[in-house]
Amino acid sequence: MAKDIFYTALDIGTSKVCTVVAQVGPEGELKVVGVGLVPSQGVEKGRIVDIAEAQEAIQSSINEAQRYLGNRIPSIFVSVSGAHVTCFNSSGMIHPDSEEKPVTRENIERLVQSSYPDIPVDKQILHVIPVNYVVDGYRGVRNPVGLHAGRVQVESHVVLGERDILSKTTHAVENCNIPVGGMVLSPLASSEATLYQDEKEMGVVLADIGAGITDLAIFKDGSLWYNASIPVGGNQLTRDLSVALGMPYYFAEDLKEKWGHASPDGSESGEEVLLPSFQGQPRRLIRRTLLCKPLIERLQETLGLLQVKIQQTGMTRFPPGGVVLTGGTTKIPGLAELATKVLGCSVRVASPMGIRGLSHEQNKPAFSTVIGLLLWSIKNHSQKGLYSSKGDWNSGEPKTFFQRIRSAVQVR
Ligand SMILES: Nc1ncnc2c1ncn2[C@@H]1O[C@H](COP(=O)(O)OP(=O)(O)OP(=O)(O)O)[C@@H](O)[C@H]1O
Ligand SMILES: [Mg+2]
Known part of the structure; x- marks a missing residue:
């Protein structure tokens, strides 16, 4: 049952490492059940520079979140960012087997997989996101599955990361005895919680x-x-x-x-700030505007x-x-x-939206990535393969956030 499923996200930032465990409630609401927040170490601008230090921080963060849970965390979604992440837009086309038969999900998976060129060996694909389908020349098709078509094209957004850097992150997490369920581009995760x-x-x-x-x-x-x-x-x-x-x-x-x-x-102009004493110097006042400059x-x-x-x-x-x-x-x-x-x-x-159980301290913009990761993991829970389509959430009638979560969970 949905209520027994726990989703876990890990944001390895430059200043903090944060693990959040959440559960989907009976009404489809997402509720935080455990948080582990520790200062970051061994990480610089999205890259692990000291694997032992980073692992220690990750382990402490996971332990703290797990403490509230009582159970072991089965797998974890991890954020990825930094200069090593690159992207490009690419396109592909297929002629479905027959115009008599509707386009299948397998056809679309094949199309999306074929929409990008060979990737250099030092790179790893993080996401292939279908941005737009063109069916027999008609643009803007959201989901061609079920349509009768002679030609289907896709424009995809491809996100790559450096293999070495990603594998260091994976090792640091998996050395804590928790498998990585997926790696998600940080701003893509943040967007789930803020846009x-x-x-x-x-x-x-x-x-x-x-x-x-x-x-x-x-x-x-x-x-x-x-x-x-x-x-x-x-x-x-x-x-x-x-x-x-x-x-x-x-x-x-x-x-x-x-x-x-x-x-x-x-x-306020004229407002003054009392600076702390340093090196035995007396404390001094400076104008706040000067401090802010x-x-x-x-x-x-x-x-x-x-x-x-x-x-x-x-x-x-x-x-x-x-x-x-x-x-x-x-x-x-x-x-x-x-x-x-x-x-x-x-x-x-923007602060993170769409979740319950966050303390006042955590309901802040610094937590958008980790909360977005949770939302992303729920949304993509039932999807296999490399790509995440706009699929379930964007099709049909607009839904409330909780309805979307419920339907995403029901897909299972
Ligand atoms: N009230 C505040 N005013 C200004 N800056 C603040 C305030 N509170 C926190 N910050 C800054 O926010 C930053 C931490 O933000 P955040 O937690 O989003 O970073 P991170 O995810 O650890 O790092 P990154 O995403 O860059 O790897 C710190 O530089 C901190 O000084
Ligand atoms: Mg961050």
């Missing part, structure tokens, strides 16, 4: 600004169309502040979280880099859905205002 289907249909840019990386995903016509990452995040803001104030990193981190503001007019400059630069990445795709303006920001760094007040000014489009900051 409305309407935004994906209209076209939207999602940016997850974490501690070491800003992950980017662009959606068009309901599907992932582009993804990239920028090696800048909140750690850089803290480093800048630490240099500007001549203070150690951990003081700067605390000051950033307590007093940081991203909008030049947002903090390096943070704002770095955020402006990061948003500028984001804009360049988007322009490099050939897009000349932002999609109608605008920009959705998530990730721990978006906790800084005033970021939506700053981003609206820099990017010149509508911007909203």
Whole structure:
């Protein structure tokens, strides 16, 4: 029964390692039953640089989440991000056996598998996502299964990761005696928890600004169309502040979280902050606007880099859905205002949606990836093979979130 199925997700970030175990309730609601949150170690910008350290953090996070559960976690979905992840769009075509017979699921699986070229040996496919089907010249077909057609084409979005880096991640997790159930691109996971289907249909840019990386995903016509990452995040803001104030990193981190503001007019002018004492120096007061200056400059630069990445795709303006920001760094007040000014489009900051049982501490943008991973694992639970189609969730009548979960679980 659905209520006995546990879904587990692991987000290995630059600042934190987080495991969340959830269960689908009788009403189809997704409820968190265990959380393991520990500081990250041995990880830099999406890459495991010290497998023993990373494994220790992963093990502690899993143990903590398992403690609430009482059972062993059967398998786990893991997030993947970083500069080693690349993507391209590709297309393929088939002529089904006969126009007399409807197109089958097997036909479509074969089509999708054939829609991308051979992959270099050092790369591994993470996702092949059918973006659009063209049936006998008609574009925009959501699901050709059951149609009578002489020719079916597909445009796919292919996401690749570096084999070595992915296998290090797999080893670090599987050495904790839990098999990896799947690996999911981080911003694709975050999108599951933060974006409305309407935004994906209209076209939207999602940016997850974490501690070491800003992950980017662009959606068009309901599907992932582009993804990239920028090696800048909140750690850089803290480093800048630490240099500007001549203070150690951990003081700067605390000051950033307590007093940081991203909008030049947002903090009351004249407001002052008492800095902690360091190296026996007396404590001193500085204007809050002065403290925020390096943070704002770095955020402006990061948003500028984001804009360049988007322009490099050939897009000349932002999609109608605008920009959705998530990730721990978006906790800084005033970021939506700053981003609206820099990017010149509508911007909203998103926390994870569609789950119960998260504490106030966890119901924050830093948890969008891990919660999205859970939602992704439920959605793709019944699907085999490499690709995840838009399938069940997008077809037919629009459904509420809980209805979608229920139907995804009932597929089993
Ligand atoms: N109130 C706040 N103001 C500004 N920054 C904040 C605030 N709270 C948290 N942060 C920053 O959020 C970052 C952590 O975000 P998050 O947990 O999303 O990163 P991560 O997933 O561990 O890293 P990554 O995704 O980059 O590998 C840290 O840099 C932290 O300083
Ligand atoms: Mg992250």
